[in-house]
Amino acid sequence: MAMTSINIPSFFESPQNALLDAFNRRDLKTFKLALERLKADPNGIIDERLGVSIFKNILSEPNSEEYIKLCIEHGADLYETNKIDLRPPIFYAIDSFSPGNLEIFLKKFDRSEINAKYGDNNCLHLLVQSLKNDNFQQLSECIKILLLHGIDINSPDENSKTPFYYLLKQQSKIPKVSELIEFIVENHAVDLYTYRSEEMKKMFVTQNPHLDVPEKIEANLTLDFMLNLLNKENEGKFVKIFKDFKLKNSKNSNFDENCLKLVHEAVKIGSDEAIKVMQNEGIDCNKKLNEYVNTPQQLAASYGYYKILKLLINSNNVEPNLLHKILHASYQNSPSYSNKVDHQKCFEFALCYCDVNGQDDQGCTPLHYAARHRNHEAVVELLKRNSFIGAKNMFNETPIEDMKLETLEEALNERITLIQIPKEKDQKELKISIDLNFLIPPKEQDESESLEEISKNPELCPLISHPVIATFIFLKWKNLSPIFYTNFIMFSILMWSFIRYIIMCHSMEENERNESGWFWFFKLTSFLGIFALTLRETFQFVVSIYSGINYFRSPINIFEVFFIILALLSQILEHSIDEDHLRVLRAFTILCAAFEFLHLFGELPFLSISCNMVILQKVACTFLKSLLLYSILLISFALSFFILFGGDKTENEDEFTSFAYPGIAIIKTFVMLTGEFDAASLNLHSKSIYYCIMFMLFIFLVTIVIFNLLSAFAVDDTQKIKEKGELVDLCARIDVLRKYEKMIMGGLKSMSSVCKWLEEMVTIFPHSIADGIVYVQPNKGYLLTSITSYDSNSETTLEIDEEENEFGCLNGKIKIPKKSKCCIICNKLDVKIGKKLRNIIEERKEKQNKEMKDGKIFDEIRDLRNEIKELKNFLKVE
Structure with a gap:
């Protein structure tokens, strides 16, 4: 396997040096390694005196196509001019006289920048003036490439000489230029009449008698010609002749329609100069033809042409859902190398004119898409402009669901x-x-809905304690507290009276009850309490129907309905059922009343009561979930004890102690889980060793392992909730606010003429x-x-x-x-x-002070560098 040759010293010196060294040795693998692994910057300056970067140096070297491509892929800047002589990068590609270099460079280059000038010359000026017999093949290819990319062959220099003028001058020296002139005349609009017309026409006719003299451009001022100029991105010529085009065609019936086609094409290529000249000539650039899907504003927003959008948009003419369009485009489009494209600038400008709470066909606001696309800056800006954070679309989705904690926290700090x-x-x-x-919120939503969304979101829940949201909760609670405490005090008295009434019913004879004034007082108060509770639940049920909410989805509602039924039955069936059943009914009724009071008491916003209630609920749920699993083992032991001890009941022993029946054995086993063994009643001393083994297994697995495991779960749950005590209290308060707001605001919607004054109590x-x-x-x-x-x-x-x-x-x-x-x-x-x-x-303030200090340090470093450079230059002169 071939090994890549690496210059080790250059690698350790700097990534930029490694990159330059690899290029000088034409080592493509090492060059790529320096870009990808060492994160070398192709825009790094290699010569401070000349201001030449690595990328510009590579552009100027012929046959460097692969290196140029890699540089562009790794962030090479195609537009940054030389800081010293203000030379654009494209002119370095021209210096190479390499068609391959130029072609690979122009693939990612913004065509609207093709006519960039250096020293009042465009690229064609330099190429044509550099033509010689020995380099004609390469330079003619470069010229054709530039022409295909829309460069202006008729652009004048400071002496009013166009590239075509210089080409005619070269024709007498280089015979092959005739072929190039013929190609240009056949494929491009040559202007022989605007600059040095007599001289150019004379040279053209004398040197090219076989070619027809190009006609004046004015003779071709048609829609097709103008569109062709825009298609070739020759906006300079378009700007110059549009006024003449208007004078010639303004009386045509389809002139306005043709102008709109030009507007559409100008927006597509990002020609803000073309849009500007058409606006100056009185053309309405915001109209849309039926044949186009998007308006000019929407098209500019999609492409990210912020300069054009700035020209088109105004307070009296703003397209709906423009912000939505920009956010979609910025998410879907890859970053552009063009300095004309900037979706963020489009967004910031459109914010000044667009409705930040405007909804599209799906009911989504711009904040929905900004959060969904993880656009941090857009979310912060929209919230700064008071976009409603809890807006719901047609799917009942809110922007909160897609927000990141860091983004929302920054927006809240703002x-x-x-x-x-x-x-x-x-x-x-x-x-x-x-x-x-x-x-x-809008009228159809309640104020606390967004708070509930945040509190239910696991990622965003910590922000409930942020001072902005905490202040909002604080204000709403201050408004609602009179209603809450009135409800709490009233129902507490009624529940206590009801419990007292049931106890008196059970403990007093009927004659004593009839003669006791307190009994009748508590009886009346109890009936009032049951009536008030029934009225409240009926009201909530009616409101839930109007609001489209399922009343029975709430366990609390089901429990309260069950309590009302038990309370009514305990009164209605007092003389109709036997004493045992009546006692059971009253016992469960008292228990339900106590639970109702506990629920009310748990909503109090002080002394961490709500936090303790959450701990109670969490631990209870954890125990139930765990017991569902461990009950398999408990029931197995219960049935084993029934088999072992079930038939050993003595005369003095009760059924519960002796595991007489399977059901009693299960209950007894669950009691033994807590440590209540009553081992003496098992008579293990008279049993075989296997009985003792079974009992010891139960003690180890159930009493020691499972019971301590359940206790550990409880401690763990308690610790977790205690650590988030403030959040738990705030979330509990939000739940109370939401419950009351649903009930009262829902009642106002269903009975608008009743209890209207309550609205001011629950809204701020x-x-x-x-x-x-x-x-x-x-x-x-x-x-x-x-x-x-x-x-x-x-x-x-x-x-x-x-x-x-x-x-x-x-x-x-x-x-x-x-x-x-x-x-x-x-x-x-x-x-x-x-x-x-x-x-x-x-x-x-600390952050701002730090940034100021850092800025001063950087300024001092820059000044020191400049002083060192000046000192070096002085020493060189000496």
Whole structure:
């Protein structure tokens, strides 16, 4: 197997040196290795004095096609000019006089850049002037390649001499030029009339009598001719003659239609100059012909031509779903080498005019696609522009499902800014503004839906504790708390009264009950409680029908219906069933009432009660799941004990102790799982050794192993939940908010004239916060204020901290209504949330300070490098 020759010293020196060394030795394998493994940069400068990069050096060397191709594949810049003499890369390919170099370079080259000039000459000028007998074959091939790629044969230099003029000059010296002239005249539009017309016509006629003199271009100003110019990307000539085209054809009936075809073609090739000249001549470039699928705006957005989009779009003429189009195109198209293409710039410009909450045919907003395509910058910008984060499409999907934690966290941080309000005597009052506009839902959605989506998303759930979302939860809870505590106190009293009533029914004789005032009080209160609970569940059931939600999907709803049935039966059947069944019924009713009270109590937002309730539910579920598996072993032991001890019952022994029946044996075994053996009743001393072995196996496998394993599961679950205590509490609070909001807002939709005042209790937009922004005053105990109403015709200016100006505000200032009514929406923000707000602002300042310091260091390094260069140059002169 052949080994690749590697220059070891150059590899250790730098990847760029290794790359250059491999090229100089024409070692393609090593060259490729340096690009792929060493990550060598083909744009690296090899000569600071001349400003020549490795890629430009390779372009200028003939027969370097494979090396050029590899460089382009690994990020070589096709357009960056030389920093010293401003020479474009294409001119280095021309210097090689190699058709292969030029052809491979132009494969990825933007054709609109083909007419780039260096020293007022285009590439054809240099090639034609370099023609000689010995290099004619190579240079003529290069000329034909350039012509096929749309270079302008009629482009003048500073002396008004075109490449064709120089070609005619060369014809007398090089006979083979006649063949090239014949090829050009037959295949390209030659202009003999615009520049040095008399001289050019004389040379052409004298030297080429067998050829017809080309006609004036003005004679060919037809639609086909203009389209041909655009197809060949000869926008310079198109711009020059479009006015003449308009004068000649404006009276034609199909002139407007023809112009729209030109607009469409100009957009396709990315000719912003052609669009500009047509707009200047009064052509409406935003119309669409029926034969085209896309409008010019949509076409420009798809290709990423941001300059054209900027010309076409305005506040009065914006295509719907333009942002959707741009996001799709940026995801589907591979990165372009053209400096005319930039989908991100298209997106940023379209944001200024498009509706960020606009929906397409599937009900998707731009945020849906930005999140789905993992476009970090687009998601942050859309949320900054108040795109609703919980928007639902026709499949009930929200952007939240596809968002990354880092993206959403950055977007949330952008909602926080520090504001300085001027006061008397050069003093300033500090406020932290929290923009909640991205959480304002449309009318058909509830405010807490987006919170529920985030809390249910495993990846995004930690962001529930972010100060922006935590503030939103805090505000909604403050609004809802009167309803919640009223419901809690009322039903707590009713449940306690109901339990007390059942106990009195069981413990008192009927005569005593009839004479007891407390009995009748608790009986009346119990009936009121059952009636209120029945009314509440009926209301929820009706609301669920109107909302399209299955009422019985919730286990709590099923349990409450079961409790109501038991409570009613315990009253109705009091004199109809025997005492034993009545006791069972009352016992289960008390248990259900206790569970209902526990459920209500577990929703309290303090003392980590909700966290403890989650622990209880989680541990119970874990035990049940585990016992489903281990019950196989437990039931096997139970049946074994029934076989071994079932027939040994003595006169003084009860059935439970002696495993008398299989069912009792199973219950007894489950009790023994907890360590309650009552081993003395088994009389193991009088049994054989095998009985003892069976019992010891049970102790080891069940009592020691399984019981401790279940305990370990419980400890593990508890520890995990405790570690996320704050998140668990917030998620539980969101569940409560969502439950009440569904019930109340659903009731408003089904009975719009009833309980309308409750809407203000469960919503904060726009009743509590008119403009979607709340202000926190950190120096006043985190006092919370918001604008509840304002006069839009009167504004004042607030100054933003210069280091905090990242909201796109001009000159570090924002405007707010001057005659606004500010309301203290609650006493003060939770201290924990306030501290998190300050931490985010401080971290942002530290990051900005670090960036400034790094920038200064880089500037100093650059200055030192320049000084060293100057010193070296001075020493060389000396």
